[in-house]
Amino acid sequence: MNHLSVQRAADPTSLPGWDQLGANASFYACARWLAYADVASGASSEYLVTRANDLTIAALSIHRLDGGFGAEYNPAIAIPDACLSSNAVLIGGYRGYRSSVLKASRADVSAAVTRTIDEGVRDAEWWWPHLTFHDASFLQRAFAAEGRDTSLNFIGVDHSVRSRASFESHVTHLPSKQRRTNARREHSIARELGIRVKRLRLAECWDSLVPLLAGVEAKYGNNPELARLRRLVRLQAEHLDDIAMVFGCEDTEGRLIGFSLCYRGANELALRIVGFDYDHLRGGEYSLVAIYEPLVYAAEHGIRNVHLGIDSDEAKVRRGSVLEPLWAVSSHGESAHAASVARARSIAAGLPEREAAALLGAVESALGYRQ
Incomplete structure (x- = not known):
């Protein structure tokens, strides 16, 4: 790993390389949207990028819960069985119900991502909701490589349609x-x-x-x-x-x-x-x-893609949307597998048979769940 340096700012649009890392990420991870959200809410946020040899290789948003975020961004409400504190530091944005891990495509990026998180949360308990399983499993592997445990919990679904x-x-x-x-x-x-x-x-x-x-x-x-x-x-x-x-x-x-x-x-x-x-x-x-x-x-x-977001599940899938299970990764708390599967079954109950089976299969497979 080359020498790493971390830059901080109150506005992500001022940081180099943010949107280049997010070129294939959710719109809700882009600098413009995050900056707007802070103006609209008055939230206290911090943005960090980690750079190696003048190249940005990881980017992160940090938000501290002060009552201004919705219930879906309070872990004690969103995933109560995980036993996380409602004061856990929030990572990854707080409007849009979709987040992304912003990182470069290089073999040594895992350590840069964990360091960026450590620099941002400063030893506090944290959680990162509304991730795809691909991003959530990347975070878990990155911390596991350093001998550090994280928790994984299913949090809900969103929808997209190929144009x-x-x-x-x-x-x-x-x-x-x-x-x-x-x-x-x-x-x-x-x-x-x-x-x-x-x-x-x-x-x-x-x-x-x-x-x-x-x-x-x-x-x-x-x-x-x-x-x-x-x-x-x-x-x-x-x-x-x-x-x-x-x-x-x-x-x-x-x-x-x-x-x-x-x-x-x-x-x-x-x-x-x-x-x-x-x-x-x-x-x-x-x-x-x-x-x-x-x-x-x-x-x-x-x-390539139209992102339809959360809710109205049946109406969206009947008109052609694809369900994406969303996950939360956290530094503390529990991986409450049974509660995650119960949450998936509750959502599946309102879906057509095809999509219900696919959702349950994806969640149970991701958790390695056995009743």
Whole structure:
């Protein structure tokens, strides 16, 4: 291993090489998104890169829980059976429910990653949620090589879809005749009703999105406070407009009745939020703005993947998404295998049979689980 040096900053956009390491990583690991999240939340974060011979070979974000993060980022709530402290240092971001290990492709990078973590947490208990199994197992191997134990727990699933050249191309790749028939019917009904989707610039339409976002928040039992939502969307327009794309759904009267807000990463289009005017929906609007139109846009721009995020599992898989099990790695606590499998079974209960079996098989295989 060459001589390593660690650089720190309060803003990841000021650190060299961050996004080069993240070229194939989640959009939610990119410097622009992380910097925006800190502005929006006022969180106390620290960003580190480790360099060897003037090359950045590892990058890391550190966040200290101060009540400003959601329950999914509090280990005592998200994975209670792991017995982690709610004050454990959070690694890897706190908005987006997806994280990535940012590292160079070189044989000696494991030691650089563990050193970066050690420098960031300063002997504190830590946890790193929302990782793919590939990244989670890399972390475990890296620490095991130094004789250090870590814990692994299944935390949930998210969704992505491979972009195709057209809607019809996407449909032909759906795994069953029934799903193909349903998708075509859903798409054709929306078109027959005169529903149109326009591509809009976030900076020019953000204020009109707020009431529709409030409609979704209210439907799912969240607080639809307009001032809070207006600030959230306005800040995204101010900080991320140049990488944003809004898919706006209009009815025959030109009324905006639905939208999705997506962000362009190096290799993925990330669906961030949706909003709807439920009093004026007629059918098919969700799938148009949240899945089908983003897929076509991604294909047009050479983007390989559309990341759909967490929740609405059945609706997403029936329209072509692929489930990705997500994991948490931690320095302390327990690998609560039985609880992880129980969590997977709870999610699988709401999935079609094919995807339910695949999820359970992936989780049990990853844990080497035997009942």
